[in-house]
Amino acid sequence: MEITSISSKPGAKEERIDLTQITLRPLNLSDLDDLMIWTTDEKVAKFCSWELYTSKDDGINFIENIATKFLWCKAICINDRAIGCVSLSSSSPGDKSRNKCAELGYVLGSKYWGKGVATCVVKQVVKVAFCELSYLERLEALVDVENAGSQRVLEKAGFQKEGVLRKYLVMKGKSRDMIISSVLFTDPQL
Template sequence: MEKSACKPEHHGAESSGYEFELQRITLRPLDLSDIDDFMVWATDEKVARFCTWEPYTSIEEGINFIKEKVIPHPWFRAICLGDKPIGAISVIANSGNDRCRGELGYVLGSRYWGKGIATQAVKMVAGTIFKEWPHLERLEALVDVENGGSQRVLEKAGFQREGVLRKYVVLKGKTRDMVIFSLLSTDSQI
């Protein structure tokens, strides 16, 4: 869940029957009190398929991740339906000569795939991150070539597909090709 190699596999088109739910999507900090909700998606093999991490096997693992990675992270949010976390989204800032770029990553519980929730969350981040971090000029996302659902999420959120990075990352012991998407600060007024 630390890098954007983790994107949900997304099935189906957004349905107008979910408009009410989409209006209730919020982003907020994830904290230790969310551990039970976090474990729902963190233990799901379908969710972890394109992620850098394996499904979590214990609540202690989840607690340690939240304590050590999430809480100190400069921009990590729970994707909430109402106030219930159903996934997470983060932006990692680069530094030095790369400080103009940030990397987007997200994960969503599999029971919420195909409902437009990930697209809505990505749009919410795109609409605020360039204001919150004015040094950013470019937001990037890397997606496994086999994860067509996540590619559609980014396209619907206004990201541009830039190309395939061949043999770009080792994911679960296997070299994978990744598709790179970007959104420029001038494009973020979606």
């Protein structure tokens, strides 16, 4: 991973975060209290397909039954405390014609937004994905047209915007236009 110290935006409570402290590791049950911080935060869930968690059972279910079914899933950690999660899932489960493609997803506790964490993590995951899951040729990401932060993260990490999928999926009870972006194993790594 390219590791730098990046200053946060003016006005942010903490001025800097040392990106060298960010690590990715498997999520486990001892992360439950940390996971509940972002999964119960409306700001975080706004552009995510999952509904706000209402109990620790939801968190346990994620750690034990959902995260384990992704192709690849890691906790984003600072000083070994989980501050978010990043995953790769099958783009079209059961469709062999798409088994060289995976969908990227990421989420970060709002306290850590705007400090370069997601960009740093996504760049790292692109490298790791094409290395550890060497059969993959394409990573794709679907981002709500109103989720400007996530679009910028992908752009900075080398993803190419491919288009807008109109009313592609229902999130929070509403049909949403989604931007699809991708990076290929042959693209220059940032």
